[in-house]
Amino acid sequence: METSDWNILLVDDEVEFISTLAERLELRGLPARVAYDGEAALKAVADNEPEIMVLDIMMPGIKGLEVLQRIKEEHPKIQVILLTGQGKTRDGIDGMRFGAFAYLMKPLDLEELIRTLHEARQGRQEDRK
């Protein structure tokens, strides 16, 4: 089990989904902060830059892809895992082009998410080296 040095930010407007996901991750030693829209996400990032961000594409207000672009401009080291309930190929392709680390579909397979989080962290550490 990982120690609590993880700094993960979960962003989704579906409060029930994202809070439950945060709770489940925490149970697995992966503490995570949550933000319920794009603006809150950007503020959370400004306050405390996360290592990894799990970001829903379809949100009211600032869209996920715009949040991704802004974060990548100011905090290029943050690894972003995109979430989508729609699975539009175009969105996935754009997300990867803007620098997302991975692209996962809802409903999530938690094991797959944890695996991807580890890969993202590993990718970040390799970048640092």
Next chain:
Amino acid sequence: MRHVFSTFFGNTKSDPKDFASPECYDVLRRKIVLLMALVTLLPLLSLAGINYYEHQVAMTSEIQNPLRVLVGKAKHSFELFLAERTSAVSFIASAYSFEELSDDANLQRIFHVMRREFTGFVDLGLIDANGNQISYAGPYDLVGRNYAEQAWFQRVQFKGTYISDVFLGFRKYPHVIVAVRHTAENGESWVLRATLDTMHFDRIIAAMGLGADGDAFLVSRDGVLQTDSRRYGKVLDKLGFELPSTGFETNVDSTLDSDGQSIFIASALIADTDFALVDVKLKPTAFSTWYTVRIDLLFIFLTGVILIFLAVSRVTSVLIARLQESDRQRLGAIHQMEHSQKLSSIGRLAAGVAHEINNPLAIINEKTGLMRDILNLQPDFPAKDKFSKQIDAVLHSVDRCRSITHRMLSFAKRMDVKIEKLDLNAVLLETLGFLEREAQYRNITLKKELAENLPLMATDHGQIQQVFLNILNNALAAIAKEGTIVLRSWIENDKFIGVSVEDNGCGMSEETRNHIFEPFYTTKKEEGTGLGMSITYGIVKRLGGDLKIHSKLNAGTTVTILLPRTSLEG
């Protein structure tokens, strides 16, 4: 102009469906043929009519003019002949006294000289004022005969000179008399009368050169033939029809003769006589050349009409066929577009529905997952296993829903054209996933004989899936109840991968096989659009592949597709 055009051709509506019925094209074809035939035939007809009329006028003129000239010449011959004879008789009457002429020997001598100088004289006689024949030179014994009561004697007494109609008289053969009255200085008068042989008339007529079917004759004012006619009787017979009005100028007319035949008749009165020269020409004979020309004209006209009709019909048929083909293609394109739009709408709807379902599903998934996490952290309690089973059931259902929404999204993704590296077997199995449940319900066995080492193909996922879906749907539709569908895949060669779908359903007739790739051809009636196989064939061809169908009625169908490892286009 546009109004006239649309009135004739009907409304040219923009909706291509209006052109779809064969009757519509037939009506249009008939109208175009009629219009083009009218436009081309009217000038031809007018030309032929004018030509016909002009020809007839020219031919009539060509027949009438020579006839007029001929009769004019012959009339002058007659007049000259009679004038010479009358002058000769008149000269003798003036040159000799009554006594000299009364002497038979003198008269014989004079008659002899007359006959030598002028042909046609038969006899010569002297008649006194009382009508008694005083002397006579000729073949008959006429001395002592009295002519006082005869009409000709009365007229010569009155007019001085007289040329008779042809009559039989005492001689009982046709002759003409020329009589001249002479009055001496002492007031004594007598008549010198000569008889002319009408044979000379026949000679003048013969000299006209009438030909085998020509007929010319002399006829008196009261319609009695003065010479023989080839067609209307012998001399002194009554002419069977009325002469047109005749004067001294030659007149040409057309009329019907006693036999009802149409004739040209040229006539002219002979001066100082009561008879007219008549030349008759039968119209059919006269117009024989014209009739030949007319038949030629008619032949040319009819040939022209037939050729025009054939050309117009042919050109119109080609035009209509092209129009029909163009309309059909336009209709096909519109239907295909409508179909694509429909698919696109369904795709968007599927994506929307999937998204809307995926979010609550994600919540259920996470909440249930958390319940499991919490349960796992709890020490054992009596109902723990039961709880755990309930949670598993919920998570299993979430998985089922996830596969459904993902399939819907996969369908929606097919709207995005994209070439990607694909495992053809995976696409086949994915497509089969859509139909497995239906096959299961209908007791249809799905057998898979897929090559294991199939290389990845660079092609469009959506389009390939549509191809497989259409073919598998048809295979399912072909099996009424209980049957087998066998899916095969193999490496055909370096360039192609083969896929086949074999069913043991109802199969196809030869006619269906011949039309299966045509748009809108369907055997499913209301249930099918008739586009499935045409779209399928179009996609396979566009991707650079080939599609073949082997089918036997009531035995089954095998559809074989060869797909290139790298597609030409997406």
